[in-house]
Amino acid sequence: MKRAITSDAAAHERVIAIGALAARTGVKVETIRYYEQVGLLPAPERSEGNQRRYGRRHLERLAFIRHARDLGFPVETLRGLLALADRPDMPCDEAHRIAARQLADVRRKIAHLRALEAELDRIAQSCLGGAPVRDCAVIEALAKEQRADSVPLGKRDAGSAC
Amino acid sequence: MKRAITSDAAAHERVIAIGALAARTGVKVETIRYYEQVGLLPAPERSEGNQRRYGRRHLERLAFIRHARDLGFPVETLRGLLALADRPDMPCDEAHRIAARQLADVRRKIAHLRALEAELDRIAQSCLGGAPVRDCAVIEALAKEQRADSVPLGKRDAGSAC
DNA sequence: CTTGAACCTCTAGTCACTAGAGGTCGTATC
DNA sequence: GATACGACCTCTAGTGACTAGAGGTTCAAG
Incomplete structure (x- = not known):
């Protein structure tokens, strides 16, 4: 039973x-x-x-x-x-909108990552390793004053979310 | 005092x-x-x-x-x-390695996102909106069997980390 | 001396899971 | 029918890198 x-x-x-x-x-x-x-x-x-x-x-x-x-x-x-x-009879405009929004989001993230890539590449290229840290391009680049165009920390999600 | x-x-x-x-x-x-x-x-x-x-x-x-x-x-x-x-006298090889690793990581994320972009684009393009959900390409694409090449959920971080 | 913005600590919430403790269930084998 | 053992259960807490809020204290200007 x-x-x-x-x-x-x-x-x-x-x-x-x-x-x-x-x-x-x-x-x-x-x-x-x-x-x-x-x-x-x-x-x-x-x-x-x-x-x-x-x-x-x-x-x-x-x-x-x-x-x-x-x-x-x-x-x-x-x-x-x-x-x-779950509602097969409704028009699918909403589904289309959701997909389009997601696509835009992905593209935004790609653009952001490509900017990071360019800067990291520049930094890594200019440091050959072997020099003392005091002259290291990597450390120097990080210690330098921030660029004016950088995104405020709160709005940014470079690390974990690109 | x-x-x-x-x-x-x-x-x-x-x-x-x-x-x-x-x-x-x-x-x-x-x-x-x-x-x-x-x-x-x-x-x-x-x-x-x-x-x-x-x-x-x-x-x-x-x-x-x-x-x-x-x-x-x-x-x-x-x-x-x-x-x-903090140790200006050490050689900077380690700094260089760290930067190179970060660059590789960023490139890996970009590659992943570009794959997502391609698939989302394909899906979004094939749905014009207006059709009932039952025929919507977006919903259909998601309902379909998974591709064999997709990454297992546990190892993936598409959503938050690209 | 009063006001009010800026500061303090502490706790909990975010996102999408992941990990672990400590216990129960199902089934194959003897 | 007993036993072993892997799969399952619930519940809680942890992840990364902050963010938000409650409830209280300090600073500096007027």
Whole structure:
């Protein structure tokens, strides 16, 4: 009787545990639980012993999530995308806008990184190594007064977010 | 007598408060305190009323830190760079290596972002908007099976770190 | 002496996970 | 049916590099 909770839903559909879902999608077990926690992936049925049991729908949704994350869509944006995917009759202008915004964001980051690349390249080229630190071009470049065009620290995300 | 703690050190050097240091370097007040907390910026003298008082050395060091962060050096790496800058007699090979590594890292990120850009561009181009979501190329692209060449989620940092 | 901006400490929040402790479940084998 | 053991569970805390806020104190101008 207790087992019926699962088997009712699973009678005509293969159900898998979280580890198998992780293996099939390439998303870590912990991350799957995290997605459930933040509401990206609906909570699945549980086994008699309280273990998660996933079906084909979960597999598809998680693959969708992973692909979108791979493309750099932030989780918040993903929420909107998933909501759209669930309403097949709505026009897709919004989806198009979201993708275009993401593309613009990626391009902005590329531009920023290319500027960094140029400066780092210049610095690295002018230091051949071997000189004492006091004359090192790398250290000197960093110690120099800031350029006027540099972005204020608060608005910048060069290190971790390009 | 108490004031002597500061004025001894400040007698022949202009000292400034944290707000002025922030204004001069473009680093936020909170961030300066954070840098002190994590040991990037040495703890300065304090006024009689326990407020931080900075001198020229702090100004220079903070400018150095900021410039390095602008170039995307992670804080941990910055620690090494600062240690090097403090020993002017050592050869600068290490500084050169650090800069070269950072350059390689930036180039790796650029390459990754350019791949994302290409795919997003392809997706966005094939969706003109106006069609119902069921036929939307954006949604379809995300729902599709993952490509075999995609990086596992755990190793990837597309979203926040390019 | 009063005002109010600037300063102080401490805690918690950000993003998208990741890691670990400490315990339970499922199943294959004996 | 007992046992072993990997997979699973929840909960909490940590990551990087800050950022924001509460609640209180100090400084300097008028």
